[in-house]
Amino acid sequence: MVHNFSAGPSILPQEVLNEASEAIKNFDNLNLSLIEISHRSKNFVAVMDEAVALVKKLLKLPEGYSVIFLQGGASLQFTMLAQNLMKNNAGRAAYLDTGVWANKAIKEAKLFGEVEVVGSSADKNYNFIPKGYATPTNVDYFHCTSNNTIFGTQMHAFPKVEAPLVCDMSSDIFCREMDYTQFDLIYAGAQKNMGPAGATLVIVKDEILGKSGRVIPTMLDYTTHIKKESMFNTPPVFAVYVSMLTLRWLDKNGGLSWIEARNRKKADLIYNEIDRNSLFFGTAEKEDRSLMNATFLLKDEAAHKEAFDKMWKEAGISGLNGHRDVGGYRASIYNAMPVESVQVLVDVLKDFEQKHA
Amino acid sequence: MVHNFSAGPSILPQEVLNEASEAIKNFDNLNLSLIEISHRSKNFVAVMDEAVALVKKLLKLPEGYSVIFLQGGASLQFTMLAQNLMKNNAGRAAYLDTGVWANKAIKEAKLFGEVEVVGSSADKNYNFIPKGYATPTNVDYFHCTSNNTIFGTQMHAFPKVEAPLVCDMSSDIFCREMDYTQFDLIYAGAQKNMGPAGATLVIVKDEILGKSGRVIPTMLDYTTHIKKESMFNTPPVFAVYVSMLTLRWLDKNGGLSWIEARNRKKADLIYNEIDRNSLFFGTAEKEDRSLMNATFLLKDEAAHKEAFDKMWKEAGISGLNGHRDVGGYRASIYNAMPVESVQVLVDVLKDFEQKHA
Incomplete structure (x- = not known):
C-alpha cells in the first residue's frame, strides 16, 4: 500500500477511484464510456446537477449563490475575478499576501486596477497569517487565500469587510465547518479536496456581479456560465464527474x-x-x-x-x-x-x- | 454493442478507454491513480512530453512550432487568439463565417479590434463553404473553421493569405493528411478526434507571437504556456493522458x-x-x-x-x-x-x- x-x-477516496474507473468503461449502464457521450445527455446533466446540489448542501449555501464548474484552475480565476469585480474606472481591490499563490492573484489584478496589499507575511517567508491589518472600505473587493499549501499556513478566521469577500480555497475547500455566507466569491481548483485536475469550482453571490462596467470576454464572464449552468461550452466532463463522486462520498459519511x-x-x-x-x-x-x-x-x-x-x-x-x-x-x-x-x-x-x- | x-x-478507441480505466486505478504500476499524483512527477511529465511529440510527428511540424495543451475549449481560444494576435492599436482581423462556431469566434474578436468578415454562407444556412472571396492583406490574421459539425461542411482547401492563418480544427483535427505548415495557429478542443473534454490543443508558429503590443493576462498569453511546457499551472492531467493514448493509437496504426x-x-x-x-x-x-x-x-x-x-x-x-x-x-x-x-x-x-x- x-x-x-x-x-x-492528491489522494482521492479509493471507492471514488473505483467508480470512476468503471465509468470510463461503462457509465450508467449505457454500454458507453462517460467520456464519449454528449455533455447534454440526460445522464451527464444529472451528474452536473448533483454536483451543484452537493456543493450547496455541504456548504449550507442559501438562495442567492450560484455554483459553477469552470476550467483553467485557480490561475485563470486570478484574472477572471478581477475582470468581473474590479470597477472599470478607478478600480481598486485589497489583497492579503500570504504566499506564492496570493502573489500570483495580486499580479493579475494589477492589470485591471489598483491593488492595495493590506497585510503580508513575506518578511518571514510566509510562515504566519497576517492579522490586525486595517481593512479598507473603498475597494471593489477584498481577496484572501484560505490555505497556503507551500508554507503550511491556514486562515482560521476571516476579516469582516464592507466590500465583497473573495477567497481562494483551492487547497482547503470542504475541509471544515464554517459560515460560508461570509464569502461573496469562493473559488477552488478541484485537485486537492474535490477531484482530479481540470475542473475549477466557483461559488458566487449573484448580487455582486454585473457592477464593474467592464466589457468582459464571454468565457471570462461569470454570468455566461451561471446562465448556462456550466454548459455554455463542453464542460470538463470527467473532472466534474469525479468531483461529484467525491462530494457524494463526503456527504454520505457525514x-x-x-x-x-x-x-x-x-x-x-x-x-x-x-x-x-x-x-x-x-x-x-x-x-x-x-x-x-x-x-x-x-x-x-x-x-x-x-x-x-x-x-x-x-x-x-x-x-x-x-x-x-x-x-x-x-x-x-x-x-x-x-x-x-x-x-x-x-x-x-x-x-x-x-x-x- | x-x-x-x-x-x-464522441467515440474514442476501445483500447484507449480500457487503458484509461486501468490508469485510474493503477498508473504506470505506481499503485497510485493517474489522477492522484503530482503533474510534475516524472511519470506524468513523460505523458505530456509524449503527447507533444506525437502531435508534432503526426502533423509533420518542423522546428519553430510550439505545441501546448490548455483548458477552456475552443471557446476560450476565441478570446485568447484575438488577445494574442490582434494589434493593440487599430487591430484588424479577417474571419470566414462558416457557421455557429465561426460566429462565436467573430463575436469575441470584436472586443479587441475590427473584424472583417470576408465570406459567409449564412444566407444558405451554412450548407456550403464560401470560396472566391478576396483575402485582405492589411490584417493581423485570417481566421477560419475547418469543419462545421452542425452543418456537415468542411474546408477541403485553405486560402493563401499574407497574414497569419489561424484555424479552429476542433472537429476534424488529425482526420487527414495535409500540409500543416500552411497554418500559423491551429487550435482544437480535444473532445472529437483527440480525447475527452477538458483539454484544448494549441499549435502555434512561434514567430507570430509577441507582436500585438497588448498587455495580456498571464493565463491567456500563449507565451506563458509555451515557456512552461503546458505546466504553468496544473494541467488537465486525465484529458491530456487520454489524448496521448489516442494519438499513440493513431500513430501505431499508420x-x-x-x-x-x-x-x-x-x-x-x-x-x-x-x-x-x-x-x-x-x-x-x-x-x-x-x-x-x-x-x-x-x-x-x-x-x-x-x-x-x-x-x-x-x-x-x-x-x-x-x-x-x-x-x-x-x-x-x-x-x-x-x-x-x-x-x-x-x-x-x-x-x-x-x-x-
Missing part, C-alpha cells in the same frame, strides 16, 4: 462536521509528533498551522536527511518532499487521507528518532 | 494517411447511401461535405420520422439526432468510429427504404 502525501493533484473532526485528528497526530520529536521542527507559526499541509524540517539536515528519506520511502510513503521555497518535508493530509496513513508517518518519525537521536 | 454517432464528446483512407471509406459509405436512397437527402453541398459529420434529412419527415427513429435505435445506434439548427440526422463518424458501425447505419437506411418507400 502507498501512503500518498502528495500536495496536489459532511463537513465529520471531515473536520477527521482532519483535526490527523493534524493533531502529525503536529504533536513534530513538536515532540527532538529531530524535527515545524515551520509554520502554531496558531496558523494548516489542517491540510504540515510543513516540517530536520534540525540537522546534513546528518539525517539521507537516512530519513530512505526510511519514509521504505514505509511506503510518497510525496513527502517539501516545496523548494520551504525545503524539508510537507505532509499533505487532505480530506481523502485516512488516519491510518498519518499514523504510519508518525510511526516513522518516532522510529527515526529512536535510531538517530 | 452501441454504435456511437455522438457529435461530441498515422494520418491510414486514418484519412479509413475516414474516406466511411464517408463514401454513408454519402453514397444518402444520395442513392429515395427517402433521404443530404443537407450540405456535395463539394463541401465533411469527412466527420454527415448531415441528412428525411424527404417526408411527417410520414417517416417516427418509424425511422425507432429502427435506428433498435439497431443499437446512438447520437444520430441532428442539431436543432439543421434538424434531421447527423452521423458523426470521427476517427475512432469503425467502418463496421457506419455499415450498420447504411444497412438501416437501406432496410428502411425497402420497408417504407
Whole structure:
C-alpha cells in the first residue's frame, strides 16, 4: 500500500477511484464510456446537477449563490475575478499576501486596477497569517487565500469587510465547518479536496456581479456560465464527474462536521509528533498551522536527511518532499487521507528518532 | 454493442478507454491513480512530453512550432487568439463565417479590434463553404473553421493569405493528411478526434507571437504556456493522458494517411447511401461535405420520422439526432468510429427504404 502525501493533484477516496474507473468503461449502464457521450445527455446533466446540489448542501449555501464548474484552475480565476469585480474606472481591490499563490492573484489584478496589499507575511517567508491589518472600505473587493499549501499556513478566521469577500480555497475547500455566507466569491481548483485536475469550482453571490462596467470576454464572464449552468461550452466532463463522486462520498459519511473532526485528528497526530520529536521542527507559526499541509524540517539536515528519506520511502510513503521555497518535508493530509496513513508517518518519525537521536 | 454517432464528446478507441480505466486505478504500476499524483512527477511529465511529440510527428511540424495543451475549449481560444494576435492599436482581423462556431469566434474578436468578415454562407444556412472571396492583406490574421459539425461542411482547401492563418480544427483535427505548415495557429478542443473534454490543443508558429503590443493576462498569453511546457499551472492531467493514448493509437496504426483512407471509406459509405436512397437527402453541398459529420434529412419527415427513429435505435445506434439548427440526422463518424458501425447505419437506411418507400 502507498501512503500518498502528495500536495496536489492528491489522494482521492479509493471507492471514488473505483467508480470512476468503471465509468470510463461503462457509465450508467449505457454500454458507453462517460467520456464519449454528449455533455447534454440526460445522464451527464444529472451528474452536473448533483454536483451543484452537493456543493450547496455541504456548504449550507442559501438562495442567492450560484455554483459553477469552470476550467483553467485557480490561475485563470486570478484574472477572471478581477475582470468581473474590479470597477472599470478607478478600480481598486485589497489583497492579503500570504504566499506564492496570493502573489500570483495580486499580479493579475494589477492589470485591471489598483491593488492595495493590506497585510503580508513575506518578511518571514510566509510562515504566519497576517492579522490586525486595517481593512479598507473603498475597494471593489477584498481577496484572501484560505490555505497556503507551500508554507503550511491556514486562515482560521476571516476579516469582516464592507466590500465583497473573495477567497481562494483551492487547497482547503470542504475541509471544515464554517459560515460560508461570509464569502461573496469562493473559488477552488478541484485537485486537492474535490477531484482530479481540470475542473475549477466557483461559488458566487449573484448580487455582486454585473457592477464593474467592464466589457468582459464571454468565457471570462461569470454570468455566461451561471446562465448556462456550466454548459455554455463542453464542460470538463470527467473532472466534474469525479468531483461529484467525491462530494457524494463526503456527504454520505457525514459532511463537513465529520471531515473536520477527521482532519483535526490527523493534524493533531502529525503536529504533536513534530513538536515532540527532538529531530524535527515545524515551520509554520502554531496558531496558523494548516489542517491540510504540515510543513516540517530536520534540525540537522546534513546528518539525517539521507537516512530519513530512505526510511519514509521504505514505509511506503510518497510525496513527502517539501516545496523548494520551504525545503524539508510537507505532509499533505487532505480530506481523502485516512488516519491510518498519518499514523504510519508518525510511526516513522518516532522510529527515526529512536535510531538517530 | 452501441454504435456511437455522438457529435461530441464522441467515440474514442476501445483500447484507449480500457487503458484509461486501468490508469485510474493503477498508473504506470505506481499503485497510485493517474489522477492522484503530482503533474510534475516524472511519470506524468513523460505523458505530456509524449503527447507533444506525437502531435508534432503526426502533423509533420518542423522546428519553430510550439505545441501546448490548455483548458477552456475552443471557446476560450476565441478570446485568447484575438488577445494574442490582434494589434493593440487599430487591430484588424479577417474571419470566414462558416457557421455557429465561426460566429462565436467573430463575436469575441470584436472586443479587441475590427473584424472583417470576408465570406459567409449564412444566407444558405451554412450548407456550403464560401470560396472566391478576396483575402485582405492589411490584417493581423485570417481566421477560419475547418469543419462545421452542425452543418456537415468542411474546408477541403485553405486560402493563401499574407497574414497569419489561424484555424479552429476542433472537429476534424488529425482526420487527414495535409500540409500543416500552411497554418500559423491551429487550435482544437480535444473532445472529437483527440480525447475527452477538458483539454484544448494549441499549435502555434512561434514567430507570430509577441507582436500585438497588448498587455495580456498571464493565463491567456500563449507565451506563458509555451515557456512552461503546458505546466504553468496544473494541467488537465486525465484529458491530456487520454489524448496521448489516442494519438499513440493513431500513430501505431499508420498515422494520418491510414486514418484519412479509413475516414474516406466511411464517408463514401454513408454519402453514397444518402444520395442513392429515395427517402433521404443530404443537407450540405456535395463539394463541401465533411469527412466527420454527415448531415441528412428525411424527404417526408411527417410520414417517416417516427418509424425511422425507432429502427435506428433498435439497431443499437446512438447520437444520430441532428442539431436543432439543421434538424434531421447527423452521423458523426470521427476517427475512432469503425467502418463496421457506419455499415450498420447504411444497412438501416437501406432496410428502411425497402420497408417504407
